[in-house]
Amino acid sequence: MINLYNPQYEGLYLALITSYLLGIIHGVTPDEHTWPITFSYSVGSYSMKGGFRSGLVFSTGFTLQRAFLSEIAYLSLAGIFMTAAAFGITYVAVGVAMAAAGMYIYFRKTNFHVHIISHYMEKLAGVHQKHPEQEYMENIHKVNPVMHDMKPIPARMAFIHGLIAGFGFGAFALIIYTVLAPSMPNVYIAFLPGLLFGLGTMTMQVILGAVFGTWMGRKKNLTKEGIEYVARTISRNTLFYGGIAFVISGIIILIFPQILNLAIITPIKVHNLHGLGIGFFIVIFAVLIVGVVSYFRAMRKVLSSGNNIS
Numbered sequence: 001m002i003n004l005y006n007p008q009y010e011g012l013y014l015a016l017i018t019s020y021l022l023g024i025i026h027g028v029t030p031d032e033h034t035w036p037i038t039f040s041y042s043v044g045s046y047s048m049k050g051g052f053r054s055g056l057v058f059s060t061g062f063t064l065q066r067a068f069l070s071e072i073a074y075l076s077l078a079g080i081f082m083t084a085a086a087f088g089i090t091y092v093a094v095g096v097a098m099a100a101a102g103m104y105i106y107f108r109k110t111n112f113h114v115h116i117i118s119h120y121m122e123k124l125a126g127v128h129q130k131h132p133e134q135e136y137m138e139n140i141h142k143v144n145p146v147m148h149d150m151k152p153i154p155a156r157m158a159f160i161h162g163l164i165a166g167f168g169f170g171a172f173a174l175i176i177y178t179v180l181a182p183s184m185p186n187v188y189i190a191f192l193p194g195l196l197f198g199l200g201t202m203t204m205q206v207i208l209g210a211v212f213g214t215w216m217g218r219k220k221n222l223t224k225e226g227i228e229y230v231a232r233t234i235s236r237n238t239l240f241y242g243g244i245a246f247v248i249s250g251i252i253i254l255i256f257p258q259i260l261n262l263a264i265i266t267p268i269k270v271h272n273l274h275g276l277g278i279g280f281f282i283v284i285f286a287v288l289i290v291g292v293v294s295y296f297r298a299m300r301k302v303l304s305s306g307n308n309i310s
Helices: 012-028 035-045 048-074 084-106 115-125 132-143 157-165 171-183 192-217 224-255 257-261 278-305
Strands: none
Touching: 012 171, 012 192, 035 048, 035 084, 035 157, 035 192, 035 224, 035 278, 048 157, 048 171, 048 192, 084 157, 084 224, 084 257, 171 192, 192 224, 224 257, 224 278
């Protein structure tokens, strides 16, 4: 019987199946390295297809990173990424990327440049490309003042977030890097536990992304323009304020690394639900508090405009 809470190596195939199942649990439980980002991009897409794509693009970057670290773990080099300092730095990096994406959405015609690195990141994310959606939104800006701060969201930016978030570690990552990856028979397949873990996470993230996107797209009392405004407001705020929360948390971890040992223990024997630590409360803040408040404020603004009610 497979033990997903405290798995042990019991053969190659069982180890690989365990890796995938752990990814499924990781993707569906409230994890700070997946939910805030997937929720923000998926809601901003306001459609099942867009939400599916957002979850897929983010998870692809995450999966590649986890496969890489799985290989590194087999070579006994993953220890440098499994420290409180690395954890804090990852939080800061994820937070900066999220906040920058939120600001990008807010400033309609402003892109951010930090020399050649930023230019390359923007090029990779497709920020400077002309999207059909962008042309449509520019026309909306001209005829509807309430839409002035909307900004098309390049989904490929989620890929960059996935690559960064893949450096984070927690209970799931520790199992992959200290139990399953080192148990692989040779270096040529040592990446498989991380890959399958990422694919398991991807499975749930594309489903959740589609659910978030579909939920946002089915607002019967709004026109298409109203839905877009509400969706992007939620996306912008969860990315920006969630990013700020990540940065602050990362700095706190770097100064007080012992905070990673603090958690509220529950009787639920599922990782991410058994010990509720700093990551869990970031998810609650970014998705539940910021997301809900943004939703109601945006809805009130759109409905009060009078020309966004179908």
